[in-house]
Structures are given as C-alpha cells and as structure tokens.
Amino acid sequence: MTNVEFKNAVREFQSKFKELENSVIIIENKGDVHASMQGNIIGTITALVDAAHNDEIQFSILLTVGEVLRDSLTPEAISSLTKVNLKKQLEKNVN
Numbered sequence: 695m696t697n698v699e700f701k702n703a704v705r706e707f708q709s710k711f712k713e714l715e716n717s718v719i720i721i722e723n724k725g726d727v728h729a730s731m732q733g734n735i736i737g738t739i740t741a742l743v744d745a746a747h748n749d750e751i752q753f754s755i756l757l758t759v760g761e762v763l764r765d766s767l768t769p770e771a772i773s774s775l776t777k778v779n780l781k782k783q784l785e786k787n788v789n
Contacts, residue, residue: 700730703721715734718730
C-alpha cells in the first residue's frame with residue numbers, strides 16, 4: 695500500500711463516519727503499518743481503553759504497545775512527553 699492509497703482510504707473512512715470526533719486508523723499491508731489519528735488525544739486514549747476493557751484481544755494489543763514504548767523510551771522522554779501533553783490540555787481548557 696502506498697502513502698497515497700492510505701491517504702485515500704483515510705479520506706473514504708472519514709467521509710463515511712463524519713460524526714466521529716476521535717479516530718485511530720491502522721492498516722497493515724504486507725508487513726507495512728500505516729496509521730492515522732484524528733481528534734483529541736485524551737478522547738482517543740479513553741476510547742482505546744474502553745475498547746480494551748470489552749475485548750481481551752485489544753487489551754493484549756494495548757499491553758504490548760505499552761511494553762514496546764516503555765522499552766524504547768527513556769524515563770526522561772516519557773516524563774517530557776507527559777508534561778507536554780498535560781500543558782497543552784491545560785492551556786486548551788483555560789482558553
């Protein structure tokens with residue numbers, strides 16, 4: 695799948711589901727993984743966690759992703775990413 699094909703697939707998805715506020719699209723094709731995320735990150739994470747609570751396969755996927763991220767990021771990188779996200783959310787809520 696080329697980037698153009700993936701972008702077209704994302705556009706088609708978005709046109710069919712216009713009411714979605716948060717979405718994550720992940721497409722695997724012959725070993726290549728393409729991903730797109732739209733919306734508020736907190737809402738997206740909440741939706742993923744809710745899905746994981748209802749589906750043991752999704753739960754195991756989230757655990758695996760968490761382990762990979764934990765192994766690949768330094769404690770300083772994790773801390774700075776968290777601080778940046780919290781700061782942006784606070785600024786958004788204040789305004």
